[in-house]
Amino acid sequence: MDFSTLDPMIRPRSIAIIGASDDATRIGGRPIAYMKARGFQGTIFPVNPKRPSVQDIKAFADVASLPETPDVGLIAVPGEAAIEAIEALGQKGTKAAIVFTAGFAEVDEKGAAAQARMVAAAKRHGIRMLGPNCLGLFNDAIGFYPIFSSSFEQGWPIAGRIGIASQSGAYGTHVYSLARKRGIGTGVVVTTGNEAEVALGDVLGWMAHSPDVDVICAYAEGIRDSEKFLAALDLARRNRKPIVMMKVGKSELGGAAAQSHTASIAGDDAVTDAVLNEYGVVRARNTEELLDIAYTATKRIFPVQNTLGVMTVSGGAGVLISDVAESLDFPMPAMPEAAQAKLRGFVPFCAPRNPVDCTAQAFNQIELIGEFTRSMVEEGGYTSCLGFFTQVGGSKTNAPKVRAQMKAVMKDHPDRLWALCIIASDEMVREYEADGFLIYEDPTRAVAALHAMGRFGEAFARVASAPPAAPAVTLPAKTPTEAEGKRILTAAGIPAVPERACADVDQAIAAAREFGFPVVMKxxxxxxxxxxxxxxxxxxVNSLDAVREGFSTLLRRAGEKAPTAHIEGVLVAKQIKGATEMALGILRDPVFGPVAMVGLGGIFIEVLKDVAFRRCPFGEAEAEQMIRSLKGFPLLDGARGRPKADVAALAKALANLSAFAAAAGPRLAGVDINPLLVLPEGEGAYAADAVLEITP
Incomplete structure (x- = not known):
C-alpha cells in the first residue's frame, strides 16, 4: 500500500487557501499567519474574490486563476462551496485537499449525502482528501501550518521526531500542547475529522514510512478502514517504529453475533485489544501514559527480553517499584549472590538484592551511587535501569555529584535504558536529559514506560508462524445441527468426540453399545x-434402559421448552473422562473480520472470562501463545499434580479453526466449541459440543 500519496498534503511545496481571510484570528486566516510566522518556504496562494491581497500576500479570485497548480488545497468555505472547491482543485490538477468545512456526515443524512458527493469529486480527480470537519495538520519541520487551532498562541512546537495522528482535532492538539509543556518534541500532527477519504490508517502509514518520524502517538475513536489500518501497523512494526495509542469508545459486534457466547464475552473492545497486541501497538490508559511511553521511546532502545534493575536510596520506593513491576509482569531478577556480597562489603546494612538499596549512606559517600549502579548493570545485566534519587538528585549540593556518578556508568553502557526519578527544577531536569537520562517524578510511571519498551522490542523481533493451509469450505444454506456442524469442523482439522445422530431410540441404543458406557445424549x-x-x-448415561428413558426425556423437554423447533432426533456421544474443558470460538467483527477465541471451557468461560483473542488466520505458534497467556494455563500445565494436557493438540485445533474461519467467508457469523476436551499430553483434543452460526 502506497502511503506516500499523502506527501503533497503533509510535505507540500505550495498551498492554495480557498476562503483565505485577512483576519489572522479567523479560521481562514490563522493558517496563513502561522505559516508566515514559522517561515514556510513554499508558495502560499490565498483565494478570495473580494480582496487583492490577504495578509500582504497576493490573492486570487478563484482556483482557476492560480498561476500554477498547488500541491494541496485548504478549504475554509461553507457548504456547497466546499464541494465546488474540490471540483475546482481537481480541474487544476491538485492532488491533495484539507477540508475544514463542517456540516457533513457528522450532522445528518443530508450532510452525509453532500459528503458523498464531495468524496466522489475527490476520487474522480485523484485527490487525497483530509476531512471534512477536520482541524487540519502541521509539519513544523517545513513551517507548514494548515490548521486553525489556537494552541500555538501558547508556544510553537519543540523540535522532535514524534508524530501525532488523531481522529479528534481538539484532542490531538491537546496532546500536542501537553507534550510541548513537558518539553517533548512533536514535529508533525495530523487530525482526520470525518475521514471521508483519508482515514487514520493512511496517516499512521505515512508516519510509518516518513524519515522524519521515529515514534507515533495515536488517538482513535473507531477504525473506518481496517485494510489501511492493519497495513500501517504492519509497516510501523517492520520499520521498528513504536505506536502508542489511546483507543476510546466501544465497538459494536453486530446483531448476527447476539446469540454467540464468544461475541458476548468479547465485550466492548477486546477485539481491538487483540489486534493492537498482534502488531505490538501499546495501548495507553490515559494521556499522561501516552506521553510517558512516547517520550521513553525516543531513545530508540527496545529490549527483546526486558529486565528491570533498580538503584534506590529509599527502601519504600523500592517496594512500590517492585509491586508495579510485578503487576505488569516486568521481570526484576535478583542480583547474583557474589555481587550482593560485594555490595555488602561497601555497606554492610544495604539491601543489594534488586531493588539495590544503597541507603542514606550515599549522602556521606556519594561514590556509592556509582559503585552500586555499575555493579547492578555489569553483574546484574539489566536492560532497563531505574534510579530513585528523589530530592537528592535535585539538590544543588548533591545533584552535580549524582550526575557525574551516573554519567560515568551510562557512558560505558549506552545500550541500556536509563531512567531517573528525581524532584528538580525544570532547568536541572533539562540538564539531566541532555546527559541522556529519562526523567520522571513518579516511579510508577517510569516502570510502566520502561516496560512498554520491552513490549515494542518483542513485537519488532517477532516472526509469525505460517497459518495452516486454507481449507476448501462449503457452508450449508443455514445454521446446521450440532452433528453436521461437527462434521464440517472435523473436515477442517478440529476433531470431534465419537458420536452418532440417532433418529429413533433403536439407533441410540446401537450407538451406545458401539461406544460403550457411559455416553452423553443431546x-x-x-x-x-x-x-x-x-x-x-x-x-x-450408564445403561440401555437409561438410553431409552433419556431419549424420551429429551424429546419431551424439547417439546415443552422449544415447541416450534425442528427436532431431528438425539445425538449419542462417547463420554470422555479425565480431560480439561476448554472453549474455542469465532466471532465476526464488523471491522476486522473473523476473530478466534480460546478460554477455559464449561461454565467457567462466562463466569471468569479468562479468554484470549486473535484475528484470523494464524499459525500454531501464535495459537500456543494465546493459550499460554490465559490465567488458567496452569490447569493445562500440570498444576497440583494434574497430568499435563495436550497443549500441542489444542494449539493445532485453534490454528485450524482460525484458517477455517478465514476461508469460510462472511456467511460464517460465529462458532462456539464448548467444551473442547483436552486429554493428557499426546492423547489429543476433541470437540464435545459445537455450534456454527450461518447467515442465510
Whole structure:
C-alpha cells in the first residue's frame, strides 16, 4: 500500500487557501499567519474574490486563476462551496485537499449525502482528501501550518521526531500542547475529522514510512478502514517504529453475533485489544501514559527480553517499584549472590538484592551511587535501569555529584535504558536529559514506560508462524445441527468426540453399545443452539434402559421448552473422562473480520472470562501463545499434580479453526466449541459440543 500519496498534503511545496481571510484570528486566516510566522518556504496562494491581497500576500479570485497548480488545497468555505472547491482543485490538477468545512456526515443524512458527493469529486480527480470537519495538520519541520487551532498562541512546537495522528482535532492538539509543556518534541500532527477519504490508517502509514518520524502517538475513536489500518501497523512494526495509542469508545459486534457466547464475552473492545497486541501497538490508559511511553521511546532502545534493575536510596520506593513491576509482569531478577556480597562489603546494612538499596549512606559517600549502579548493570545485566534519587538528585549540593556518578556508568553502557526519578527544577531536569537520562517524578510511571519498551522490542523481533493451509469450505444454506456442524469442523482439522445422530431410540441404543458406557445424549435440532439451557443434555448415561428413558426425556423437554423447533432426533456421544474443558470460538467483527477465541471451557468461560483473542488466520505458534497467556494455563500445565494436557493438540485445533474461519467467508457469523476436551499430553483434543452460526 502506497502511503506516500499523502506527501503533497503533509510535505507540500505550495498551498492554495480557498476562503483565505485577512483576519489572522479567523479560521481562514490563522493558517496563513502561522505559516508566515514559522517561515514556510513554499508558495502560499490565498483565494478570495473580494480582496487583492490577504495578509500582504497576493490573492486570487478563484482556483482557476492560480498561476500554477498547488500541491494541496485548504478549504475554509461553507457548504456547497466546499464541494465546488474540490471540483475546482481537481480541474487544476491538485492532488491533495484539507477540508475544514463542517456540516457533513457528522450532522445528518443530508450532510452525509453532500459528503458523498464531495468524496466522489475527490476520487474522480485523484485527490487525497483530509476531512471534512477536520482541524487540519502541521509539519513544523517545513513551517507548514494548515490548521486553525489556537494552541500555538501558547508556544510553537519543540523540535522532535514524534508524530501525532488523531481522529479528534481538539484532542490531538491537546496532546500536542501537553507534550510541548513537558518539553517533548512533536514535529508533525495530523487530525482526520470525518475521514471521508483519508482515514487514520493512511496517516499512521505515512508516519510509518516518513524519515522524519521515529515514534507515533495515536488517538482513535473507531477504525473506518481496517485494510489501511492493519497495513500501517504492519509497516510501523517492520520499520521498528513504536505506536502508542489511546483507543476510546466501544465497538459494536453486530446483531448476527447476539446469540454467540464468544461475541458476548468479547465485550466492548477486546477485539481491538487483540489486534493492537498482534502488531505490538501499546495501548495507553490515559494521556499522561501516552506521553510517558512516547517520550521513553525516543531513545530508540527496545529490549527483546526486558529486565528491570533498580538503584534506590529509599527502601519504600523500592517496594512500590517492585509491586508495579510485578503487576505488569516486568521481570526484576535478583542480583547474583557474589555481587550482593560485594555490595555488602561497601555497606554492610544495604539491601543489594534488586531493588539495590544503597541507603542514606550515599549522602556521606556519594561514590556509592556509582559503585552500586555499575555493579547492578555489569553483574546484574539489566536492560532497563531505574534510579530513585528523589530530592537528592535535585539538590544543588548533591545533584552535580549524582550526575557525574551516573554519567560515568551510562557512558560505558549506552545500550541500556536509563531512567531517573528525581524532584528538580525544570532547568536541572533539562540538564539531566541532555546527559541522556529519562526523567520522571513518579516511579510508577517510569516502570510502566520502561516496560512498554520491552513490549515494542518483542513485537519488532517477532516472526509469525505460517497459518495452516486454507481449507476448501462449503457452508450449508443455514445454521446446521450440532452433528453436521461437527462434521464440517472435523473436515477442517478440529476433531470431534465419537458420536452418532440417532433418529429413533433403536439407533441410540446401537450407538451406545458401539461406544460403550457411559455416553452423553443431546437433543439434535438446528433451532436449539444452547441445549443445556432447556435441559437438552444428559451426562453419565450408564445403561440401555437409561438410553431409552433419556431419549424420551429429551424429546419431551424439547417439546415443552422449544415447541416450534425442528427436532431431528438425539445425538449419542462417547463420554470422555479425565480431560480439561476448554472453549474455542469465532466471532465476526464488523471491522476486522473473523476473530478466534480460546478460554477455559464449561461454565467457567462466562463466569471468569479468562479468554484470549486473535484475528484470523494464524499459525500454531501464535495459537500456543494465546493459550499460554490465559490465567488458567496452569490447569493445562500440570498444576497440583494434574497430568499435563495436550497443549500441542489444542494449539493445532485453534490454528485450524482460525484458517477455517478465514476461508469460510462472511456467511460464517460465529462458532462456539464448548467444551473442547483436552486429554493428557499426546492423547489429543476433541470437540464435545459445537455450534456454527450461518447467515442465510
Amino acid at each position: 437433543i439434535l435440532s438446528p433451532d436449539i443452539l444452547h441445549k443445556s439451557e432447556i435441559g437438552g443434555v444428559l451426562l453419565d
